[in-house]
Amino acid sequence: MSQIDKILARIDADLDASLARLFDLIRIRSISTDPAYKDDCRKAAGWLARELTDIGIPASVRDTAGHPMVVGHRKSGKPGPHVLFYGHYDVQPVDPLNLWETDPFEPRLVTRPDGSKKIVARGASDDKGQLMTFVEAARAFIAETGDLPVDVTVLFEGEEESGSPSLHPFLTTNRDELSCDLALVCDTSMWDAGTPAISIMLRGMVGDEIIVKAASRDLHSGSYGGSAQNPNHIVAAIIAGLHDDTGRITLPGFYDGVRDLPESLAKMWAELDFSVEEFLGEVGLKHPRGEKGRLPLEHIWTRPTAEVNGMWGGYQGPGSKTVIPAEAHAKFTFRLVGDQDPDKVRDAFRAYVRSKIPADCTVEFIAKDGSPALSLDPAMPAVEKGKAALKAEWGKDAALIGMGGSIPIVGDFKRMLGMDSLLIGFGLDDDQIHSPNEKYELKSFHKGIRSWARVLDELSRG
Structure with a gap:
């Protein structure tokens, strides 16, 4: 022996x-x-x-x-x-x-x-x-x-x-x-x-939180609706614009440092018998998202992401309260791959957000620690x-x-x-x-x- x-x-x-x-x-x-x-x-x-x-x-x-x-x-x-x-x-x-x-x-x-x-x-x-x-x-x-x-x-x-x-x-x-x-x-x-x-x-990660502010106080939506800026709408537009119709993230320079999967690994992963339908089915979903033309395992292992982890603004209690909120919040994380630079990704995100803020509104950022892939x-x-x-x-x-x-x-x-x-x-x-x-x-x-x-x-x- x-x-x-x-x-x-x-x-x-x-x-x-x-x-x-x-x-x-x-x-x-x-x-x-x-x-x-x-x-x-x-x-x-x-x-x-x-x-x-x-x-x-x-x-x-x-x-x-x-x-x-x-x-x-x-x-x-x-x-x-x-x-x-x-x-x-x-x-x-x-x-x-x-x-x-x-x-x-x-x-x-x-x-x-x-x-x-x-x-x-x-x-x-x-x-x-x-x-x-x-x-x-x-x-x-x-x-x-x-x-x-x-x-x-x-x-x-x-x-x-x-x-x-x-x-x-x-x-x-x-x-x-x-x-x-x-x-x-x-x-x-x-x-x-x-x-x-x-x-x-x-994958690495970098995160940011935004606070979009408009009026000095919550407003009556009957008196100010259609005239005053609504921070919820601004945040919604920011989120909607982060991805294009093919699932790619729209931030300028975001894909700098992202490398394609080596052919040898792509072949190995294609043979791993991974079913995206079963993977999503375990959590009650059916239809995958992500960049078109990529292996399902690429989406969760080797492609970068932009996700909204939380969003809120205005009245959150039971029933209805017809207000235009003074501010709205959202939390974001970006999963990073390859040689993506966390600081550059955060800078690109903030520049994008600022470009979406109307002239009489403001935005504040709360940074989360970042680390490369x-x-x-x-x-x-x-x-x-x-x-x-x-x-x-x-x-x-x-x-x-x-x-x-x-x-x-x-x-x-x-x-x-x-x-x-x-x-x-x-x-x-x-x-x-x-x-x-x-x-x-x-x-x-x-x-x-x-x-x-x-x-x-x-x-x-x-």
């Missing part, structure tokens, strides 16, 4: 104990956005620091202005890359509580009629179950061989679900300690329940090694996929610490993260542990 086979056998034999340890972590109510759970967040950090130390990765709890970080190291100058594994121990609030079938922080293993099993609890998938796949893989490696095959640094944060306000300062202060050759990030998903995936594209070279060695490890475990080629959302930490790792990230996770689209009855497949947990063991083994090879 080879060394990796012995490690995998140990993982299999230890699965029940691994699951019990995950349940212990899940029971800690580490909701980062609610100050009432501050002590729970510190408790979760302490639990992880002790667990890492016990398995042979000496770790400590590091204070920040918010919730603490956990940092651990096991390194001795081994051949191969020095990797940094990142995860987060904080979780989303559980509201609405009445929709949970059982206590969100009392994890349970549910067996379906077909024999498959799922872990149900807050944090089961996002991100406690995911980060523990790596911890348990490291445990098995050290227990079986006495060491890890590559040098490893571990970074767990406790504010990912509340915007990571302490992360940027922490990375700045600890740049030298945390700079490695490669980051491993587990906060991602598989393509489907039997097909592993490596995420190689992340990120992508990995599919041919980089770490991706190739990740593909080999995942195929060995799952028996199928890993899909190289994009992500419609953003993971800001990946950009911070690149821009601040100068390292690329290998994004491998084992969540599924139906895990209901951020929603009641969040779940994580037992298969994802078990094979996720085995997969990380194989990834570490592959990375250690020349």
